[in-house]
Each structure stands twice: as C-alpha cells, then as structure tokens.
Amino acid sequence: MRVLWIGTGVMGAPMAKHLFDAGYEVCAFNRTPEKAEALEPDIRSCKSIASCIKDVDIVFTIVGFPNDVKEVYDEILEHAKPRTILVDMTTSSPTLAKEIYKKAQAKNLDFLDAPVTGGDLGAINGTLSIMVGGDFHIYEKVLPLFQFMGKTITFMGKPGSGMYAKLVNQTVIAGNIMGIAEGLVLAKSKKLDLDSMLNVITGGSASSWQAQNNGRKMIDQDYRPGFFVKHFLKDLKLAMEEKEDLDLEVLEIATKAYQKLSDKKFSEEGTQAIIEYYLQKMM
C-alpha cells in the first residue's frame, strides 16, 4: 500500500514515520510545506494534495480542528481515485465524520474515522490508543497499519463511532481532572501537606492516570503541555455539540471552566492548568 499522510505536526510526523519504518512507501502533505519537507528523504513531500493523491492507495489525515478536516476532505474527495481508503485521525466532529463517509461512499471511496489518545509520547512510541468507526471490512484492511502506530486498536462500530468514543473518553477525563483540581484546592485551603495528600489520592480508590500524571504538576503549578488546553477545549465543545438533550452537568461545567482558562491566555498550556482556574477564584 502506498500512503499519503496529511498533517505532519507533533502527532502526525512520528505516526507517518512508523509507517515508513515498517516498509510502506509514504509521501506527506502539510499546509506549512517546511513541516512536510522536514521528513525528507525518508518521506517525500507533496506540493499539493491533488499532485500526490492519485498515486496512493490510502490517505491518513491528522489536522487541527473540524474546519481543517472539512477543508482538507473537500480537496481529497475531489481528487482521489475510486477505492482509495481515507482515514481521519483528527479528533473531530462525529457528525462531520458521518457526512464525509456518505460523500466518500457516493464517490466509491472508503472512509474511516479513527481518532487517537496517548499524546505525543504515544505517537512517538507507537503506543497510541486508536478508536475506529466505519465499515468493518475496511477496518480489517487498515488494521495492520494502525498496529504500527498504536498499541490498543478498538473497532467501535458504524461511521462516526470512533469520534464518539473519543468524545466519551474526554468526557470521562473532564470529570476526573476537575475532581482532582477541586480536591487539591480544598486541601490547599485547609493547609494540608499537598505531597502527602497526593500520596493518599494515588494510593487508593481516588487514583487515576490523571492523578498520577498531572497531580504533581498541578501542585507545582507546572503547566508545560502534555495535552494542550486548546485541544481539550475543542474536544469538550464537540462533546457538548453531540450530547443533544442529555443533561451532562459535569461536562458542561468543565467546558465553561476550560473556556475561561483559555480566555485567560492558558490555551497553549497543558490541561493540568485547570488548577489555575480554581486558584484564581480563591484569591
């Protein structure tokens, strides 16, 4: 299979590299050409999507926001040859994913939505978790390639399901990280030793990946990003769009809190900066 990789940022670049290392012929496109050129000579850079897409069997996309996905798929759907497999790995709108799937079907193209979790380290180490929606027989064809990028690959069902699964995952994280922040702020207000408190939290039934990986950073007010506030806020807003009439109160509060945090110029910080939202309210 010949691969076109679109979007070579902190996630896309190492993911494309894994496919090259596995022996696939890979070319890459990025709106900022230097980012694709940086992968040469292993991965050939494309001047445009149109100039490369007819030479490949499969296209992976991992770009920023749903609008970027929309834009890039307008071009992909116009130029791809029939039976090209298209895989969007951006965390994007499930509704948009279903639309693209339908448009792709109409042009004899196949489409999977396959967002990931695990961050830049997961991308670099090939240990991402990948959630896939679409047709199962297409999933089976792409699975060998997914396995070079991720450790846990889960088929979630019909088109859009991969995106839904990702938004569910982020909804769970939202409650989790808000709970940790509220707990630590309460501990701080009572002048508890925060190191001891974190040991208690991570030592029992309050423990979580977030507490283990972001708890110490919250205490130290170390906001260097593992996962950006701006991306998490995007995910939470997508979940809010998709929840319809469900009354998900914690998700709603988390979305508002991350919006305020973003408004206060924390959008380029890591998600653990949510503690700042509470600390600033304390003062």
Add this chain to the structure above:
Amino acid sequence: MRVLWIGTGVMGAPMAKHLFDAGYEVCAFNRTPEKAEALEPDIRSCKSIASCIKDVDIVFTIVGFPNDVKEVYDEILEHAKPRTILVDMTTSSPTLAKEIYKKAQAKNLDFLDAPVTGGDLGAINGTLSIMVGGDFHIYEKVLPLFQFMGKTITFMGKPGSGMYAKLVNQTVIAGNIMGIAEGLVLAKSKKLDLDSMLNVITGGSASSWQAQNNGRKMIDQDYRPGFFVKHFLKDLKLAMEEKEDLDLEVLEIATKAYQKLSDKKFSEEGTQAIIEYYLQKMM
C-alpha cells in the same frame, strides 16, 4: 496496650480482629450488643463504655455519622482516665474532630482523627489507607497498631487534618465517578458498544480505580454496594460544609446528584448507582 474498640460493623469488626490477632488485649462495645458479642470469645464484649474504658490504654471508634461520633465521645470524655489515647476512625466532620481534640486536651486525654479508605475488603485484608491528624508523638505511639489495619498510613498534620484529607479524597472520587457516568451515558445514547468503550477508557489517560472497579458494574446496572451511596453522600455533604467560600462546582453537582439518588431510594446501593441518576434523566 489494652484496647477498647467502639463500633463493630462491617469495618470495625475486622479491624478490631486484626489487633487481637496481633496479640493485643481487645474489648468491644456496640450499641447493638449482639454485634459486639459476635466477636467473643477472642474479643470480650462490654455492656457499656463506662464499664470498660478505665481498663484500657487506647480507644478506637468507628461509628456511622458525626452525630454518633459526638454522642459516643461525650461518654468517652466523661469516663476515660487521663492519658488514654482516643482515635476516631469514622469519616466525620473535621470541625467536630477539632472540638473533640480540644475537649480531650482539657481532660489530659490524647485524640487522633484517623479516617480510612479501602472499604470492607480493605478492612478484612488489612490493606486500608489511613489518614491521621493530631499530635505527631501520639501518632507515633499508635502507628504500630495502625499498621495491623492498613497498608498506607499517612500523617496529615494538626487535629482535623485526617478528616480533611478524607474529604479531599472523596471530592476527587466525586468528579471521577460522575465523569465516568456521564461518559457511559453519552456512549449509550450514541449506541456504542459499551464493553469496547470501557476497554478504551481503562486502557489510557481516562483510566482510574473507579473506572476499573465500577465501570463494568455501571454498564451492567449492578448496584450491589462496595461503598454505600448513603455513606458517600454523608462524605460529600461534610466536604460541602467545610469548603467555606471555595467555589467547587463539581463537588456541588455531585452532592446534589447523590442526594437525588438517595431520595429515589438508592441509599443502600453502591456508589456506581449514580449511572441510574443519568439513565432516569434520559427516559
């Protein structure tokens, strides 16, 4: 050290038993005499607190609610001989713990607040996490006894700090468990396969002790209690009382949600029953 153990319920009984097994002389009091008598002949049952307390060096209490703590300590403080060490292991009010500490000091008695996490299994297996507030030199004296009951013993600082730490722990759990419930309800509304979804959640950065231990039960609507709704609600209300002017929005929502769940006669179910709060809103 001779021990009086007050409160021999699902938690207290196995905890007292560990001290007996370790070689301590233990007698026990319970308001329902049969519950203390059930521990004989290993542990002698007391007809009243007053009739036993003068024979012991240390008193442990683990009863139901702050009012029970207040009542039992009125009697303890009246009858204990000077330098008796008193240890409340109930999850109770930090403010009350501080009051009891002061009253105890005035009578030349020592007091620690030392609530636990880890549930009935932790009590049975001697693997509880114990958070201790009070005077450090008294903590040092009691530590060998704590070590027969728990695996992680943490000194949190001045009187009341053990209780505060427990409430912080429960605040973290509140966000965590609400997030899991909201995520699963969103997944269900989108008709995702919930088993696959739980695998995704527990396989990455959304994972937690709660997801691992309560996620499956939520999906199966299996509400058999590991930790009772009524006890969790008590803890959340205590945290709300103690938060003062902190704006802990998720804690507040969780407290209201568990109150409603309790009002709907789920108070004797396990905390995972919170999924029912959301499912009933869906219908």
